[in-house]
Amino acid sequence: MGEMGMESRNDGGERPFWMTVPLSRMTRAQWESLCDGCGRCCLHKLRDDETEEIVFTNVACRLLDTMTCLCTDYPRRQRKVQDCISLTPEMLEEIDWLPPTCGYRLIHEGRPLPWWHPLVSGRPETVHEAGVSVSGRVISERRAGALEDHVVEWPGECPPGADSTRPPDPSSRG
Incomplete structure (x- = not known):
């Protein structure tokens, strides 16, 4: 496997890049590979004016394919969607809306990537x-209507x- 598909190891072998390379020193390919492709960051969020609390919705950006969770025009997304951001290591200090499962957030907080992250699973x-x-x-936002009608947790x-860093044991399922 190449550098980006290397699994974390407990056997004293080489450690994967996300455990050894600081976020600010990662190559563009390494940085981009931290995205797990969940699509949660592409959902609209509402912020309470008084409390600053973030409220999530189940309304996706119009460019998100709601089944594959891939952006349909990633290279030009910022030209088409004004509030789409290009996440940087510096922004991780300020952003409070990344999901708890986000690879960028986990690495920034010094936590391991879970078993299902494509860098760990290889899929x-x-x-x-x-x-x-x-x-x-x-x-999709094209069909949703008022965001307030789509608040979810x-x-x-x-x-x-x-x-978990380990996949569930299939034999433990009922």
Whole structure:
């Protein structure tokens, strides 16, 4: 496997880049690979004017494919969506709306990537299999109407077992 697909190791072997390279020194490819493809950051959020509290919605940016959780025009997204941001390491100090499962947030906080993160699992599908992605759970802003009618809590929560570094044991399922 290449540098970005290297799994974390406990056997004294080489450690993956996300455990050894500071966020500010990562290559563009390394930085981009920290995105797990969940789509949660592409959901509209509301901020209470008085309390500053963030409220999540199940309304996705119009460029997000609501099934694959991929941006349909990633290279030109900022030209098409004015409030779309390009996340940087410096911004991680200020942003308070990244989901608790976000790879950027986890690494910034010194926590390990979970078993389902594509860098660990080696497969992009595991983000969906773990129930972390927005796939099939959201509506496009083109069809949603008022954001206030779509307030939900799950984008700001970690699904059961999704914070583990080990996949669930299939034999333990009923």
